[in-house]
Amino acid sequence: MQSRREFLGHLGAFAVAPALFLERTAPELILYNANVITIDDRHPRAQAIAIADGRFLAVGSNEKVAALAIAKTTKMNLEGKTIVPGFIDAHTHPAVAGRMHLKQVDCDLRSIDDIQAAIHERASKTPPGEWVLGFKYDDTKTLDGRPLNLADLDAAAPEHPVLISHRGGHTAYANSLALKLAHITEATPDPSGGRFDRDPATGALNGRISERAVEVLEKLIPEPSSREDFRAGVKLVSEMMSRAGITSAHDAYGSHDDLRAYQDAHAAGELSVRIYCLIGYSEIDRMIAAGVRTGFGNEWVRVGAM
Template identity: 50%
Template sequence: MDEDNPTAESLAVKDGRFMAVGTRAEIDALRGAGTQVFDHRDAVITPGFIDAHTHPAGAGVRELKDVNVDVRSIAEIKDRMAARARETPPGEWIRGFKYDDTKLAEGRPLNRLDLDEAVPDHPAVVGHRGGHTSVYNSRAFALAEVTAETPDPPGGKFYREDGELTGLVAERANYIISRLIPGTHTDDDRQAGVKLITELMAQAGLTSFHDAGTSSSSVRAYSAAYRNGELSCRVYMMMRGAYEDLRQAGVSTGLGDEWLRVGGVKYGADGSASERTMRMSTPYVGRPDDYGILTMTREAIHDVVEVAHRSGWQVGIHANGDVTIGMVLDAYERVQELWPRPDPRHRIEHCSLVNPDLLARIKAVGAVPTPFYTYAHYHGNKWVEYGPEKMEWMFAHRSFLDYGIPVAPASDYTPGPYEPLMAIQSMVTRRDFEGRVWGPSQRITVPEAMRICTMGGAYASFEEDIKGSVTVGKLADFVVLAADPHDVDPDGIKEIPVVRTVAGGRVTWEG
């Protein structure tokens, strides 16, 4: 996918970079000490895939320590939570993760009474895979002294039905309860989680990712895994917890090397697309008074953007809804007018619901949107709450490209699957897992989707000169596929096996 050399038979790697790309005869002549030759005669080589917005450090340790409830019924969730409770001393927290409310056989969401039945003797929480809502049992609410009469905090919500708590808690209201959960994960746990999750991501063909909201403990975990040779993907760390100390020390975006680099600073300004809490100018279908949730005020957005921009940092703000995207653009336009910087590449994380005015402003200010790349396919059951009209402007890959906006690939894992081949299928077909098509006007071609998943990710981290294509001199990050995504039925792209993943000439996965 080097535009000057789009196809090749073989390639040579030296010192972790592409030394030559060409015919088998040309590359065979370069064999020698220190030179690796890769020639997959019956397979397809693509650049290494990049996920420009994901949360793997936290996901990795949860895979090791918490209860995975990525199942298809409330009964199964209850069984898994109850099984963990039986082996846990009474009073200790039981934590579930990767719950999806729209994929359950019972046709309804999990609630407080379900968890009370499954886990009567422990406080319990089940986190939605979207990361913005959780379901708690009665013991958890009692510990936090939250009742049906407790007022909703700014930027959060306790959901009620018939005057009683349902168990569902959204956004900043979560902190009132979750702050009581002891921090039991050690640095060794987190390092093991990083090792596991980067191995799994490499199996899917990922060679780099951007951790969107890196904590101090995650920095330690990535650093330890890197030192021990256990890091299977390159990491661009978008700071959260460690940001202020780094900024005060004079550190800014770009410090590090090709494996572990300080990225931008990450903030969150509204709710979730998959959990139907993002802030919009029009209400959700069937909920005429519900426009979603803002988690930052306009003033707070302006304040954090000004400080970071003037300190030399790239800024990435989670903004799903059109209202929130407009607020973020106001802040980006202001700082560029008052304190102009060449090419700051500030980002709009998710940038889910747009319109022509927002697209023109994104282009003018040079912002980089990171829309969800697997959502159209994976989360199809949720889009009825937005309706077909909004879906023509959500995850707007076609519109971004048509406006000449550099768009980055993003799974937001765990909220969305990180598999790049599913992402390519999703962007190309806009067809969900049950066969429905959402927002067909936003379909793009396979070559466009491939470029987003490679060069688009590299551009978002200022690394387009060193990664994102199979080009002489660039990092030798590439993937070997059993079939060419350009040639198969688009609805079968996600089924293509990943044969091998290579980062810097090192094989990180081989099937």
């Protein structure tokens, strides 16, 4: 049997950490009998990997990686399952998405009837007059061949103001009570950079709101999220991203509350995705005054650019 020193000497391109580091560290976990996709043109496939302290020590054959094991090493037979490098999401909003999943209706459904049912269920648990919010609606994924409209939302929750955001991030859909609270009528002019959509035949509002016009309604919606809500949202979305194979993410518009939520979740052992937090322009002066700069943080939560 090869010694660990002999193994390291032959490992060559399969080593993913300096040899000196490997000689000082025994693997906590070895995954073997796997189909490892290495993204290395010289060695595109491997059978096993060794891991310690959350980092790869080695990638190679079953025999060579097994030579690194000690008595305390956990060994897992993957029986031919595939291992791929973790995915990096370069533009996402994890903290915001997590809070949405905690508090809003997930409208990623395949029909308007299903969306109405989900909204109606949430409304039944919400005091009359309070907002019912939804997100992830995508008219290209429903089978109806048409988008949501004001009548659909009125039927689902007539006693609650309703606002459903589209997955694309540039439009939303409101019911009559939401428009009434915002004092939006058929005579209301479109705001600069936005639009209240109307039926082309009658001129009546159809509930679709575009771009900056959405802000007219959003400013009416209370945001009672606590620090605990922010942390819980990050915990939830971190779990969801991990299940999808995402190991790192760029938050494309982070706030000071979002940054603190990532830090709180990490401190609680609840963050399984590395976050590169790009700070929103509206927060920049505040961050600079506090001495926070690009690069601030650690390998799990780091401040990025503006």
